[in-house]
Amino acid sequence: MTLSDYVRRILVRWRTIVLVAAVVVAGVVFVTLRTTPLYTSTAQLYVSNMADDPDIEAVLAEGVHAQERVASYAAVARSEAMAERIKDDLDLPYPVDTVAGLVRTDIPFGTVVIDLATEGASPEEAQGIGEAVIEHYNELLADLEDVEGTGLTIKVSPLHEPTLPSRPSAPNVPFNILAGITAGLLLGLAAAALRDLLDRTLQGVGDLEVAGLGVLGEVPFLGRGDEEPTRTTEALRQLRAVLEGHKHRAFVVASPGPDEGATFVAAGLAEAFARTGRATVLVDGDLRTPEAGERLGPTDGPGLAGVLRGEATLDDALREVSEHLSVLPAGAPALDAGELLPTSAMHLLVRELRERFAVVVVDGPPLRAFADSGVIARHVDGIVVVAARERTTGPELAAAVDGLVAVRATVLGGVLNRARADRRDGFDAFAAAARQG
Structure with a gap:
């Protein structure tokens, strides 16, 4: 990590810096006003x-x-x-x-x-x-x-008689306030540095590189304002462009733990590819706790688990969401997911999906809990690892990447989810990744 990266990590905690500085200045002002003038x-x-x-x-x-x-x-x-x-x-x-x-x-x-x-x-x-x-x-x-x-x-x-002072010599209010601001900022920076030292969660795309991931980009945090969904949609389009540049047509999207945004990114990517007019399928590969299919439409009836068991055909399980987008839901939660995914049936299914669709996006289960995503990744071009800012920790991400390498899965790169919407780093990362492609 370079000095500029570290400074950026500290300044991300500007609320801590401002809060500490405000408390110190308020204390200085209080003491100054309570001090008897001299x-x-x-x-x-x-x-x-x-x-x-x-x-x-x-x-x-x-x-x-x-x-x-x-x-x-x-x-x-x-x-x-x-x-x-x-x-x-x-x-x-x-x-x-x-x-x-x-x-x-x-x-x-x-x-x-x-x-x-x-x-x-x-x-x-x-x-x-x-x-x-x-x-x-x-x-x-x-x-x-x-x-x-x-x-x-x-x-x-x-030589001259004692003077009659016209104003107090102490306390020196301007000096005290300036000293309070200076001390407050220094203490605020120290507090931010301490928080950063104790907080091991990811703060920026640079932390993806520290964990051994190539940076594909970042997706801003989805806020309530009208502007935020637009920025998020644009970020997903940028990510789609990077994957297109690398000519990846089938890939898994997974995160180290639950609730870190893998399903959101997978569904968003599938929609982004479909908008280009290419036939796209979103596969809910989390057979234990299915969620991806529910984001885009009803999931009643057979799903991926039924197809792998031979209980249903692919046509029975597919759901058409729009002209260019289909969903293959997981179906009912399957306790035998670890036995279904490593089979030849999964390999044949992925091959058939590649033949019928231009793009195959698989939403995989959490990497820390199960080996399923790594297993699925061996059947496709690779895996996109999604990590959440201020939620995923560096050691968790590094362990997830090491686990994928251990099962010989191809890691395509990392995406930082819930990124700060006011930063340009992610778009710079998108551009750099696209140029490398």
């Missing part, structure tokens, strides 16, 4: 020294000293000692450690400047915390440090 006030402080009787060498030395120690001075603004003063001044309802967390500092490289940012639940609170920091900064520094013997002291002065 406002940020900014200020800029300058660290300098002062001297009562300055000595120029001491001043220069202390300038270097201030630059080296500015990181320590910035930490004072974030200390619990500062937070206690702010809490008392503004009568804040937060614990001291929470107040300390509302103060942030940054030092531009190579400077003695401190960028101060303070947060609050309102613009006034954020600005008030910044003003309180500046008010108590120098007294805290005086308590902590005094340069002895030089008369020098450190002073922090505001």
Whole structure:
């Protein structure tokens, strides 16, 4: 399987991707709207020294000293000692450690400047915390440090006062939503990939090739709209053209399991051949659970089982559905189907059908349950294997193909039933198969 095939398999599960992304985005929006807005006030402080009787060498030395120690001075603004003063001044309802967390500092490289940012639940609170920091900064520094013997002291002065913020700094709604969409899509893709890993059912015509089948094409899922039957009819015409290109006049249509569309495809193909004006017969080869004949008309009276037992003639069993289409029903369910089909009577019957009809389509029983379809396939040109998207699994299909090879049946190729109607892959496959023919 190529990378493009794998990507296509993942994108087929777009509903999973969209659902996961929608849930994540909804969660992000909910949390964002429930988050208390925070406002940020900014200020800029300058660290300098002062001297009562300055000595120029001491001043220069202390300038270097201030630059080296500015990181320590910035930490004072974030200390619990500062937070206690702010809490008392503004009568804040937060614990001291929470107040300390509302103060942030940054030092531009190579400077003695401190960028101060303070947060609050309102613009006034954020600005008030910044003003309180500046008010108590120098007294805290005086308590902590005094340069002895030089008369020098450190002073922090505001270059600009704390601002009054006009809008919240958090939560950042556009950023959160964008991050939620990105995370949602990534999680959705991961969920789709996991589903694909755990889901072993077929998703596209490429899975037929993985199971060892040549792709004859696909038949779209039959929906309720007016357009869907038209697309399905066109797909069956395309499949008819592929089989004509390979000059196959008699073949079995079967699927690995029940309810995977073999009978639907067989009946549709028989009708498609009949519309071209060629005499066509649809044979219900599922003697245990007959169904194909019922799709095209009444099935009362003798059928295939009776003809094989010698209880009825072929003319007695055939039902004419239209000018160019006849049906050979299975007749009453036969418990001895496994003994009737491998006989010379079946071989002679198929030969007679070939002589009387231009096209012979046999609806065979499920391949997993019985060997009947493989047995019938030895009497005709080969077998068309029908698999259903999101129903047939890869291992089931591979096992069915291996079983046909084991009984030396000629496998003509595979058809994907219930395919997605909005894809072109199947029509591309039809064209490729027709060119090979």
